[in-house]
Amino acid sequence: MSKGRGEAAAGAPGLLLRYLQEQNRPYSAQDVFGNLQREHGLGKAAVVKALDQLAQQGRIKEKAYGKQKIYFADQDQFDAVSDADLQALDAKIADLTSKVQSVQQSCRHMEAELKELTSALTTPEMQRQLQELQEECGGYERRLENIRAATNHVTPEEKEQVYQDRQKYCKEWRKRKRMATELCDAILEGYPKSKKQFFEEVGIETDEDYNAKLPDP
Missing domain, CATH: 1.10.10.10 (Winged helix-like DNA-binding domain superfamily/Winged helix DNA-binding domain)
Structure with a gap:
């Protein structure tokens, strides 16, 4: 030891x-x-x-x-304790218990507030973020002014005409592609060589050769 x-x-x-x-x-x-x-x-x-x-x-x-x-x-x-003294002690215990609970509740509220404040942005961080947002907002405003100042706006009528022309040309594209396909299929029924050789000899170029894809209707 x-x-x-x-x-x-x-x-x-x-x-x-x-x-x-x-x-x-x-x-x-x-x-x-x-x-x-x-x-x-x-x-x-x-x-x-x-x-x-x-x-x-x-x-x-x-x-x-x-x-x-x-x-x-x-x-x-220890000195003997009377019933009255015990009741007084019980009352004091109840009062102190109530105070303890009140203090504990206040502590919980303060801890929650402290946690919220700790997780919040500091004043320099908020100022820096505010400046960044103001600069970003200024950029959008300048962009909007440039758009408004442009003279080459497309009117709704012009936009609608473009859509109509697109539909018209796509429809004609499908029609002519179908006609050419049917014609080639008819010729190939009596052609002794392959479809690829036929296209090479005749000089036919397909949409697939140029990765051209017909838009959806």
Whole structure:
């Protein structure tokens, strides 16, 4: 056992007696060890030995529950409490509990507000973003002015005429393609060579040769 651990074990009875009197509630040896070990460096064996010693001396009380023992301060050393005093303590506990709940609720609200403020943009970031948006908006405004100032606008009538011409030419395209296909098929019925050789000899160029695709109607 180290010197420090030995000194802690020697002073364990007095330390544990004060602890049980101050807390005035029942504890197992494991509870006491867990509560005081980190701060005072007490070993589990030293805690058990000191509690048993205090109980044998009658300075604390112990009760056994199966294999486990519970230790607590001797209640004879405390002044008797009347029913009126107990009621006053209960009222005080209820009042303090209400205050604790109110403070906890305020803390939750403040934590939520802090989280919102932490995730929000800082003033320099907001100024920088505002400047970027103003510049972007200015660009759109200049573009809009250029469009409005242009003199080559297409009128609705001209637009409608373009659509009508497109439909007309696509219709004629389909018609002539169908006629040419039917004519070629008729010739190929008596042609001794392949369709490709026929097109090469005659010099026929197809839409597919130029990746030309007939628009959907």
